Amino acid sequence: MSLAERVETATERLNTTIVDRPRAVIVVFLLVTGVFVGGLGSVQVSAGGLDSFTEGLPEQEAEDEVTENFQGPFQSDTQDTTQLIRTDSNVLTKEALVRDARLIERVADRDDLRMESASGPAPTIARHLNPSATTPEAYRQTLERAPRSDIRQAVRELESESRLRGSVSNDFNPTSVSASASITTISHDFPSSFDDLTAVQTGIQGVADDMPGDVRAFGSGTTEAEIRQSMSDSLLIVMPVVILLLLFFLVVAYRDPIDVLLGLVTLVMTIIWTFGFLGYTGIPFSQQMISVPVLLLAVGVDFGIHIINRYREETARGFSPVEAMREANDQLIIAFVIVTVTAVFGFGANVISTLTPIRNLGIASAVGILFTFLLFGVFLPAAKLVSDDVRTRFGVPEFNSAPIASEDSVLGRMLAFPAQVSQHAPVVIVLGLLLSGGLMGAYGSGVGTSFENEDFLPPEEIPAYLTELPESLSPGEYTITSTINLLDDKFGSSQGSTVKIYVRGNLKQDHALEALAAPNDNPPESLAVGPGGQAEARSIVTVIKSHANENEEFAALVARNDQNDNGIPDQNLEQIYDELFSSSASDRAQRYLTEDYRSAQIEYRTDPDATQTEVTAGGAELADRLRFEATATGSVVVLAAVMDLIFQSAIQGLVMAIGLTAGFLVIIYGILERKPLLGVVNVFPILVAIAFLLGTMRYLNITLNALTATILSISVGVGIAYSVHTTHRFIDEYDATTGAHEAMMVTLTGTGGALFGSMLTTALGTGALALAITPILGNFGVLIGLSVTYSFLAAVIALPPAVLLWERIHQWDLDLLARLRPAV
Structure with a gap:
């Protein structure tokens, strides 16, 4: 038995179980839901601030050692x-x-x-x-x-x-x-x-x-308390809006209260399974995780709309409920599997991140998508069959069972318009999309990266529209941001930040102090803020010089051990340290040298106009020049290190998501349909959508931060569904018609309606995150809404001409084989 036959047999068995034993399916899923309910009480809540991203970084570990020792x-x-x-x-x-x-x-x-x-x-x-x-x-x-x-x-x-x-x-x-x-x-x-x-x-x-x-x-306690409060307030504000929007679109899409109730029950079960998983695995629920239930709700509605809409299409053709569901599942279950696997690739690509919160987000969202597939792909069809059976027995009327769009509807004609246009010049359209996508991608490659406290904290002033909410939904009072701004204003420095060099080694060696001071004469430009372009540094050397100016006896000791007469002793350093630590300068000395004389820190003032990248590079260069084991650290260096990792996570996640998705689609279409090139065609729209998303991010000045860095790979996971559903329906129609154009017209008037409905629910549902208290969630909501919109438009506009080109290439291959066959 071939692999394609095995896949077909497995899906037929699953379909048969759903259709023939729907009540047993429902019981099993309800029992599993009960198991996951047990994990809800173990869900841990984490503030998920800066510390969760810097943990384990060498720069942060050096900063911690500096804080502990000095x-x-x-x-x-x-x-x-x-x-x-x-x-x-x-x-x-x-x-x-x-x-x-x-x-x-x-x-x-x-x-x-x-x-x-x-x-x-x-x-x-x-x-x-x-x-x-x-x-x-x-x-x-x-x-x-x-x-x-x-x-x-x-x-x-x-x-x-x-x-x-x-x-x-x-x-x-x-x-x-x-x-x-x-x-x-x-x-x-x-x-x-x-x-x-x-x-x-x-x-x-x-x-x-x-x-x-x-x-x-x-302190850290008040900061964490307000971050937790902003998380709770964000959920209280966002989730009702999401639920109301989803309920509205469920009503519009299903137009039947029983079907709406089934959709809501399935959504609730999806959230219970996901949060139960978090509780059992110990993955904490942080600010970034607020996006997970919103994404799953939106994707779940997408699945539900497709299955109910296709079921209604089959019943409209005269099939009985059981046969209609069998036919709908037969057509959709492979598409659901493909969408689920590609979504797992997109969401799960964040698992490779070295940043724990992003990695946890990848795990939770990938597992949540698997749960969404099981519940909406298996449980919902079974529940729909049972509910329709009960409805028939008790004589409950159907309110509206027509599909969302048809060939004769206004929406159907609008959705089919791109396919109608594409038949005239598909090559020109594809080249135009490649050019425009390339330009937007090139422009978007300059998108910035950020990582700062303000991303996680509630704003100093809550937007007016939030203060007008009912008291039960109105956010609490936040002071943390105004306090941090007060500290920056009253205690900050206008003279640039500070880079610290943490030095480890035997600092009693004769050359030690000369080595610590040597890099100061020719520092990198970002640290050349002293007279004559020198570095402005504070270290044990400056303490020795300062105390020598205050104490004649100590000055004489330094002079006796200063062989090159530059004010820096270069012999008998242990004696000098002993005298210094027993003097009135002991407090100052302990700030720069440990009592065992084996660790030291040097503080460098930086150029206020230098960027984080320049400052970090300058600190690393000075650390490399020292003749000891040395690490550049400080808040600027730590934040820059996290920013680099965030950017790497975004690019690596995107490359991994696209690579795995494209490879899987080529293989699966090759196995199931013997049309591997359709896998490449499937990826084309999502590449265009991501290029436009990147360009929009730069235009709107939205940076890649602790959460938005995941948007690129998540866009692959969410957006590829539109191309997959369209392509899969196209294959079904293409096999039964004479040409790609006719098949695409039927696809867009049928599946296109479900795509349009799911796009609205997903875009507006996830876009509701823009109402969240913290900027990091608000920007993510805006971007995921844009991503879904671009993905839908790309599937409707970019896919038809690409499919027509595929047909030409496919036909050339068939013609070539036909001409070669007689010769063989």
Whole structure:
């Protein structure tokens, strides 16, 4: 038995089971649904922010080691800290400092807030005034008793200390002793099993709200809480809109309440299966995952419209319900299998991504598509037969069982128009599509890439249309974005970002310090911001020079060990480090050198006009120049690394999706129909659609980010369905008619109606994501809606002339074989 015969036998058996034993099919599917219901309670919810993308990156691991080894005076692990950001006309007055100290004291009095220590202007100034002040109560008492003049003098004396300057805004003026904002950092003592930082930071915000002044509690807990809230709000806003749109189109497409109910039940089962799978496998539900149920609902409706519409076509021809469903399934089940496999290729192509959230999205969407096929390709036909049988028994009338479009309808004539035109000049049309697609693809190749906090966070100002929603749907209040903007405004630098070089090795070797300073004289352009084009670097070398200027004895030690008289010692380095770490410069030294003298960091200021790519390349170049194991890191470098991976994921996913899809279609059409070239014809429309999508992305200034990077391969998975359904129906009609043109006309007036209906449901259903709170989901919704629209138009416009060209090539092959046969 040939492979084609085996496939045909398998599909016939499946079809026979559906048609002959529909009740048994329904029972099995309901039992499986019960199993998946058990997994719903295990679904984990993840905020899915920046951290989920940077985990495991070498640049991020280096950044983590830098943070752990070289924490500044008050830079505790951000996972275990809460920042209290105070804004006022002047946060350095006695009254403001006393308020900060009182706030710290009240937080410390709450055992559930688990405060271990506090740092910031109030503790720093209090300890300077009274070195024995080591508790929150002592901070407050010291500041309350100190004269204003003493507090002002203490601030001036601490002017150059990073422990003060790093905790006040960049408008700090030591002369007038003023600043408009300050940060007080609360460090927590959590057991290893503690995982409720959100509750702690919410409690601290409650304490701050009960006191005068504008204070915001900020940390990873509050950030995650607002991201989770925006996810919930997005689902509450998007899902009702999606369901209403799908319900509307189900009503329009089915025009029968019982059929609509069947479609809705099948959709609900699809979501239960998918979320149950997530629960059992432990794949977390993140922001990116919100797109999965929307996609599955839209694709499921697509499948449902095709099966119900084809069933109605057969009943309209006079077949009984059982025979009509047998005929419809016989024609559609192979198309459904092809669409499912190609959709799995498109969605599952994201599995190759090295970024965990994108990989999880690929797994969930690919498995969800398989579930969609089983439910809409097997369960729905069985349920339709049983419902029609029950309807007949109880005499329930059919409301409207006509197909969506026919050859005589206005929609049918509109859909057939491209095929009518194509018969006159198919070569010209195909060449025109290739040219326009090539131009759009070339233009779209310049689409940007982005990866930033703003992608995941709710906007600072919620759009007006969302605030007008009913209270049950209206989004909550978000402060995280405005807080981040406040931090950038008050504490950010206008002098560019910072690149860190993490150095590992034996730094007691005589050449170590000279090696650390050597790259500074001829740095890459993006780091050449110092005098004479030098790099502006801070390292253990700068601490040594600074302390030598302050301490004559230490300066003499450096001079004795500086053989080339350039201010950098090059022998007896261990002795110099020992003296430095035992001096008043110890805090500064620990910021750049570990106590075992085997790890160091160098901080380079960057050119404000340099791009992330230029800065990252510059940091990597300097790291390569060092005579030690060195890694460039810092927030700019980490984000650039993720952006590169996002772009790679997008391109690799697209290439993999198209390659697998094209290969599969060539093989399957070759096996089943002995027409392998139709597989190539099938891919042509989707290539045109993706080219136009890329061009539109660039025109609309929508970048490839953590979610939209998946749009290219997903577009293959969703869009190829339109070409597959059209081609498969064409093959059925082509075998029964005399020419490709006539077959395509019948195809577009029949299947074209179902395609049009499914396009509307999918485009508008997925496009509803544009209403989501976060920009990352909104842009994805816009793009998937455009992708579906382009795919439908390409299937209707680009496929007919391509099929006509295929017929010519196919006929040439047949004629050639006919001429060669007598000679053989």
